Amino acid sequence: MTKTQPGTAPSASPTDAPLLSVQDLTVEFSTAAGVARALRNVSFDVRAGETLAVLGESGCGKSTIAQSIMALLPKPAGSIVGGKILYGGRDLAAERIPAVRELCGTEIAMIFQDPLSSLNPVFRVGAQLAEPFRRRLGMGRREAWAKSLELLKRVGIPDAETRIRDYPHQFSGGQRQRIMIAMALALKPKLLIADEPTTALDVTIQKQVLSLLADLQAETGMAMILISHDLGVVADVATRAAIMYAGRIVETGAVRDMYDHPAHPYTKGLLESIPSQTSIGGRLKPIVGSPPNLLDLPSGCAFNPRCPFATDLCREQVPALRTPTTWPAGHEAACHLSEEVLTHA
Amino acid sequence: MLGYVIRRLVLAVFVLWGVATAVFAIVRLVPADPALLIAGSDASPEQLATLREKMGLDESIIVQYGKFLGGAMTGDFGDSFQQRVPAMDLIAQVLPNTALLAVLACALALVLSFPLGLLASLRVNGLVDRIVTTGSLFTQALPNFWIGVVLLLVFSRKLKWLPSVGLDSPKNLILPTIVLALPFVSVLTRMIRNGLLEVMGEGYIQTARAKGLLERTVIFPHAIRNAAIPVVTIVGLQFGTLLGGAAVTETVFTFPGIGRLLVLSLQGRDYNVAQACVLVIAAVFVLINLVVDLTYGFLDPRVRLAK
Amino acid sequence: MTATAPAPAPAVNATMRHARRARRGVTVRIVVPLVVIGLIVVGAIVVPLVYHYDPLHADLLARLKPPGTVTSDGGTAILGTDQIGSDLFAQIMAGARVSLLVGVATLVISGVVGLALGLLAGHFGGWLDAALMRIADVQLAFPSILLAILVASVLGQGVGNIIIVLSISNWVVFARVARSQVLGLKNREYVEAARALGAGNWHLMFRTLLPGCMAPVIVVATTQFAQVILTEASLSFLGVGVPLGTPSLGSTIYNGTQYLSTAWWISTLPGIVLVILMLAFGILGDALRDKFDPRLRSA
Numbered sequence A: 001m002t003k004t005q006p007g008t009a010p011s012a013s014p015t016d017a018p019l020l021s022v023q024d025l026t027v028e029f030s031t032a033a034g035v036a037r038a039l040r041n042v043s044f045d046v047r048a049g050e051t052l053a054v055l056g057e058s059g060c061g062k063s064t065i066a067q068s069i070m071a072l073l074p075k076p077a078g079s080i081v082g083g084k085i086l087y088g089g090r091d092l093a094a095e096r097i098p099a100v101r102e103l104c105g106t107e108i109a110m111i112f113q114d115p116l117s118s119l120n121p122v123f124r125v126g127a128q129l130a131e132p133f134r135r136r137l138g139m140g141r142r143e144a145w146a147k148s149l150e151l152l153k154r155v156g157i158p159d160a161e162t163r164i165r166d167y168p169h170q171f172s173g174g175q176r177q178r179i180m181i182a183m184a185l186a187l188k189p190k191l192l193i194a195d196e197p198t199t200a201l202d203v204t205i206q207k208q209v210l211s212l213l214a215d216l217q218a219e220t221g222m223a224m225i226l227i228s229h230d231l232g233v234v235a236d237v238a239t240r241a242a243i244m245y246a247g248r249i250v251e252t253g254a255v256r257d258m259y260d261h262p263a264h265p266y267t268k269g270l271l272e273s274i275p276s277q278t279s280i281g282g283r284l285k286p287i288v289g290s291p292p293n294l295l296d297l298p299s300g301c302a303f304n305p306r307c308p309f310a311t312d313l314c315r316e317q318v319p320a321l322r323t324p325t326t327w328p329a330g331h332e333a334a335c336h337l338s339e340e341v342l343t344h345a
Numbered sequence B: 001m002l003g004y005v006i007r008r009l010v011l012a013v014f015v016l017w018g019v020a021t022a023v024f025a026i027v028r029l030v031p032a033d034p035a036l037l038i039a040g041s042d043a044s045p046e047q048l049a050t051l052r053e054k055m056g057l058d059e060s061i062i063v064q065y066g067k068f069l070g071g072a073m074t075g076d077f078g079d080s081f082q083q084r085v086p087a088m089d090l091i092a093q094v095l096p097n098t099a100l101l102a103v104l105a106c107a108l109a110l111v112l113s114f115p116l117g118l119l120a121s122l123r124v125n126g127l128v129d130r131i132v133t134t135g136s137l138f139t140q141a142l143p144n145f146w147i148g149v150v151l152l153l154v155f156s157r158k159l160k161w162l163p164s165v166g167l168d169s170p171k172n173l174i175l176p177t178i179v180l181a182l183p184f185v186s187v188l189t190r191m192i193r194n195g196l197l198e199v200m201g202e203g204y205i206q207t208a209r210a211k212g213l214l215e216r217t218v219i220f221p222h223a224i225r226n227a228a229i230p231v232v233t234i235v236g237l238q239f240g241t242l243l244g245g246a247a248v249t250e251t252v253f254t255f256p257g258i259g260r261l262l263v264l265s266l267q268g269r270d271y272n273v274a275q276a277c278v279l280v281i282a283a284v285f286v287l288i289n290l291v292v293d294l295t296y297g298f299l300d301p302r303v304r305l306a307k
Numbered sequence C: 001m002t003a004t005a006p007a008p009a010p011a012v013n014a015t016m017r018h019a020r021r022a023r024r025g026v027t028v029r030i031v032v033p034l035v036v037i038g039l040i041v042v043g044a045i046v047v048p049l050v051y052h053y054d055p056l057h058a059d060l061l062a063r064l065k066p067p068g069t070v071t072s073d074g075g076t077a078i079l080g081t082d083q084i085g086s087d088l089f090a091q092i093m094a095g096a097r098v099s100l101l102v103g104v105a106t107l108v109i110s111g112v113v114g115l116a117l118g119l120l121a122g123h124f125g126g127w128l129d130a131a132l133m134r135i136a137d138v139q140l141a142f143p144s145i146l147l148a149i150l151v152a153s154v155l156g157q158g159v160g161n162i163i164i165v166l167s168i169s170n171w172v173v174f175a176r177v178a179r180s181q182v183l184g185l186k187n188r189e190y191v192e193a194a195r196a197l198g199a200g201n202w203h204l205m206f207r208t209l210l211p212g213c214m215a216p217v218i219v220v221a222t223t224q225f226a227q228v229i230l231t232e233a234s235l236s237f238l239g240v241g242v243p244l245g246t247p248s249l250g251s252t253i254y255n256g257t258q259y260l261s262t263a264w265w266i267s268t269l270p271g272i273v274l275v276i277l278m279l280a281f282g283i284l285g286d287a288l289r290d291k292f293d294p295r296l297r298s299a
Helices: A064-068 A095-101 A125-137 A141-154 A172-185 A203-220 A231-235 A253-259 A267-273 A312-316 A340-345 B001-026 B034-039 B045-055 B061-074 B086-122 B127-141 B144-158 B170-200 B201-212 B215-252 B258-267 B271-299 C009-050 C088-124 C126-140 C144-155 C161-184 C191-195 C201-238 C249-255 C263-291
Strands: A020-031 A036-048 A051-055 A076-089 A108-111 A193-195 A223-228 A240-245 A248-254
Touching: A020 A108, A036 A064, A036 A248, A051 A064, A051 A231, A064 A076, A064 A193, A064 B045, A064 C201, A095 A108, A108 A172, A108 A203, A125 A141, A125 A172, A125 A312, A141 A172, A141 B001, A172 B086, A193 A203, A203 A223, A223 A231, A231 A253, A240 A253, A240 A267, A240 A340, A248 A253, A248 A267, A267 A340, B001 B061, B001 B127, B001 B271, B001 C126, B001 C144, B034 B045, B034 C009, B045 C088, B086 B127, B086 B170, B086 B258, B127 B170, B144 B215, B144 C249, B144 C263, B170 B215, B170 C161, B215 B258, B215 B271, B215 C144, B215 C201, B215 C249, B258 B271, B258 C144, B271 C144, C009 C088, C009 C263, C088 C126, C088 C161, C088 C249, C088 C263, C126 C161, C144 C161, C161 C201, C191 C201, C201 C249, C201 C263, C249 C263
Parallel strands: A051 A223, A051 A240, A108 A193, A193 A223
Antiparallel strands: A020 A036, A020 A076, A240 A248
């Protein structure tokens, strides 16, 4: 793998420097059945104000990226065994957990998939919202409460003055996720990691929550990593996307480029299995086979058993991320046969 | 919440009625004639007959049962056969002692088990965890009367640090409290350890960490408050075991409590007092579990606010 | 690719080793308690015979002798003698015999009754289930040792009575476990299949559902055994257990409390045997639970 990052322009002026740069990140989980490598040499950059989508099937390592950045890897099973997570001149992968947590909330914040289990059931939402202000900024009770109310209103909870005294189970799923968003944005972080923020919600609510996120992003200028398994969800929100398979990034580039011209057979397969992409009455084309077992990956490219293009080379050699020949820079795929995949479309 | 309280109250009354009926039925099985026990073996048949009449023993079993239940509700269990005073008076003398002992034992158990359980859960298979796990296995295998006797032997007979019997000074409370608290500590510690381990895997703990809170704040209050909910239930249930254990422990230390009163009255075949003791203990136990159930509602808003 | 990957092979081996060690741990935790229990059973049967132990025989010259004393008939009282000159070792083993007898009898009676009632309640449901479970609720909502003390003193002392008392307070546990197990199994395909093949209630309960209840019942029986032995000792200690003249660990410990200052061994040594028995059954119960059904693990 080359040292150049996907989409990194050679002229790196200070304003153009990435906010977060993940380089060669490798994470392992030890389980009773053996050691699973959840992430393998994952590299990407996030610049201020932009939205990077990280896409893939469940179990491909998307959430592990978020956990690694926030020092939330389950201990002692999970550990970072290689690579760097550079933020503000510091390598978070090498820092001690409490040092990373200092940045959590104020610099980098996170929202989770299931807003019900993510909110503490025994405390009023007001108290949970006020916590960042009180514990991190040392505000008084009254002042923090006022700030919390302001946040609740901002994320569109109706009747916020009374609802602030309610408990999480008294809110609807969409409202809970709004509360989570309010809590994450309380201390005006520069980067928000949203781990499947809409997966647990109804389709109509999904759109509302995403547009709320987009609005807030425009308002604050924060960067966002949007983790999802749903290509449709991120299409309108994200500028760039990284597709993951079996712990590796297999394709990365501008969302539009990738959706129109997938250079990896897996991306192509994912796009073809979205219902809206198929004309009504047409048949969906599912990806054959099942997701790989991280404890027992096939040799060569991990996707080769499910890949219609696979050759002997694919079964022997792991492909590195590269820009397909005669293709503009910034769009890369980890496939030996990208050129063929592109023309096939 | 109101429906919840009413359901609990109904169950409590049902349990008390069940215990009262069981106690009544059991005591009717006594082969000995209570009148004979009171009057003594040299009483004339006429004396016995009048005494039977006075005690209501000549009435049908249904009437006796009705009177017994009526009396139980007003706290009237009849007179002690031996001491010729109302059974409730005897209980009133000793109940505060047992209550003091039980509360001390509970407090000691809570004070010890929270830090132990917390430390054990922070490092699974660490030193504290191993000590706690092995220790609780051992303490649960210790018969409370035997450990009482051993402590008595070591601390009051051999070392002469503590008094052995009665309740003349606060020092008398030390050994019984320890004996009663021991099994409680091991159950609670394991409970808190396992509860915390479970809670620490929950989503809201991740959220709390993602907010950048100190690990100390993540545990207290976020984790502890949730882990405490099942612990409260166990405290209530264990309180029953504690009251049962008091009968044995109080006998070992000749401690003037309700448990010893029960044992003495049974040995003396003083069934009015024994009945009263059992029912009073049952009532206290049911009451505590009622309070626990209601506390549960207070600790867990999902229960409190359920319709 | 930069060289950041440590060889995964040793880590895999370590995990496998850990799993293997855990499995071996369970076996050890089953075998060792079984051996200890076996030794005590053999001792309880043989020792009183070898010593010609007679609980009513008093030898006032040999009273309160410390462990290791050589007695007048040339033997050695390895655990000393009690307040009437009985050999303590023989007495403890005779007491263990009573404990084990009471434990086995109680488990058989309460196990059979509880299992049958639990099966009936779970299988038929309805008013029978409701009634049985309410009785169980009342009984569980009340410290069982108090009930035992009351019933034992009313029935009078006697080994048979103790077994009855303990059975009364123990059937609930078995009934509960059997019932919940039946409720879980009821809708499994193999039970449905038996029903569809025309199996009657009797066949369903005893041929189809009962085998599925056995693993948890055995686990519970092991832990209950320890509880039963402890309760018997407590009752005997309180003087409402075995009759005078029947040796019991509980009554021996009680007798020793009168001589704590002069003869510490009378109270302490039988307790140690009791603790060993309790520990063995406790560890065995935990290990069986881990082996049969890790889901049964609770606080």
